[in-house]
Amino acid sequence: MSARPDAAADTASLDAGAFRDAMSRVPGAVHVVTTRGPQGRAGFTATAVTAVSDHPPTLLVCANAGSESTRALVANGIFCVGTLAWDDEPLANVFAGRTELRGDARFGQGRWTTLATGAPVLESALVAFDCRLVSAEVVGTHHVLIGEVVDVRVGRHARALVYRERAFHGL
Numbered sequence: 001m002s003a004r005p006d007a008a009a010d011t012a013s014l015d016a017g018a019f020r021d022a023m024s025r026v027p028g029a030v031h032v033v034t035t036r037g038p039q040g041r042a043g044f045t046a047t048a049v050t051a052v053s054d055h056p057p058t059l060l061v062c063a064n065a066g067s068e069s070t071r072a073l074v075a076n077g078i079f080c081v082g083t084l085a086w087d088d089e090p091l092a093n094v095f096a097g098r099t100e101l102r103g104d105a106r107f108g109q110g111r112w113t114t115l116a117t118g119a120p121v122l123e124s125a126l127v128a129f130d131c132r133l134v135s136a137e138v139v140g141t142h143h144v145l146i147g148e149v150v151d152v153r154v155g156r157h158a159r160a161l162v163y164r165e166r167a168f169h170g171l
């Protein structure tokens with residue numbers, strides 16, 4: 001169902017900060033989204049990840065259009081989503097840009113392997129989804145990246161890392 005265009009037109013936009021505050025109440029699984037290719041190895045921490053379809057297996061990631069890692073991912077055309085366990089919180093901070101590490105240097109943290117696409121796969125992830133980028137649509141500040149899942153790696157059993165009210169929690 002599509003939104004009524006007239007309803008959008010006569011409603012003032014909600015302030016971005018109020019929206020971010022509201023979203024901070026929503027718990028989200030924490031992932032690292034990684035890529036490799038002609039634009040190099042790069043990756044970022046993300047909670048905006050969801051399944052879209054199981055036939056073909058498809059997921060989406062919302063990625064800041066101003067991010068160096070997003071630019072590399074779109075140019076490389078492949079990515080892997082690794083879902084983090086609670087004890088990978090330091091890695092989540094590195095890939096969220098909370099240290100001085102940028103680009104390839106972030107991969108000094110963690111142990112990495114590859115699946116079908118060659119994108120970096122975090123060995124300690126609870127599960128990893130190896131994807132081929134099939135579309136990238138700009139919505140406001142972000143790219144909505146649609147990936148066809150070409151391979152998965154089911155990892156260890158451990159508490160999941162969850163982000164809520166601007167803090168990490170183990171679930």
Ligand SMILES: Cc1cc2nc3c(=O)[nH]c(=O)nc-3n(C[C@H](O)[C@H](O)[C@H](O)COP(=O)(O)O)c2cc1C
Nearest residue numbers: 044045046047048062063064067068069096097163
């Ligand atoms: C818990 C958490 C969740 C995040 N989720 C997203 C997200 O879903 N999409 C996004 O683009 N950035 C997200 N970020 C911010 C990026 O991880 C951060 O801006 C990163 O540094 C971008 O990579 P770059 O430094 O290579 O540009 C999140 C950060 C944190 C701490």
